[in-house]
Amino acid sequence: MTNFIPIFPLNVVLYPGEILNLHIFEPRYKELVKECFSGSKPFGIPAVINGHVAEFGTLVSIIEIVKEYDNGEMDIITNGTIVFRILEIIKKIPEKLYSGAIVSYPENTEAYPRKDLMQVVIKAIRELHRILNISKDFHKTDEELNAYDLAHHAGLSLEEEYELLGLFREEQRQEYLKRHLGKVLPVVVEMEVLKERIMLNGHFKNLSSFRFE
DSSP states (O other), rough: OEEEBBOOOSSSOOTTTOEEEEEEEHHHHHHHHHHHHHHOOOOEEEEETEEEEEEEEEEEEEEEEEEEOTTTTTEEEEEEEEEEEEEEEEETTTTTTSSSSEOOOOBBBBBBBOOHHHHHHHHHHHHHHHHHHOOOOSOOOOOOOHHHGGGGGGTTHHHHHHHHHHBBHHHHHHHHHHHHEEEEHHHHHHHHHHHHHHTTTOOOOOOHHHHHH
């Protein structure tokens, strides 16, 4: 299926099921939000990677306009729903300030085929957070979590988050996170050991001496 959607390109990767709070201040996006909210229509947030609008993005619905300021600026809450692929960007729409795109919706499997693999990913992320002294509440039970829920908490770069957005099977996304954490965790552990060594420098040390036989 293909259709036309208004787009709001951002330097962010948004996943299905993710809540994103936005402050809207540009005239073109104030117009976009007002029209979409009044008409109960979605709009698209394609990722901007290295200064370019990327091929993939996520369709969002506006949950609420939390506040509207005197100058027309708004605070809104949006929810990601489905990943789209841009087929063509329409930069100028007659009588509109914002741009749009012709998009398609790739078939996307969001089921959880590998519960064992997900547990490995969850355990690794919690270990990463423990080492970094980070406290996170995922607001779901372990059984309810999927790769999209965890992607922003695994230390991915923007480019890596976008790569994950372009994977359309849940098991692929789980494997991607597992491989990433398998590379990152040893580095973080080593950095933590290095930090401890540096902190001990200058302290009195109780060390065993080497014995010559």
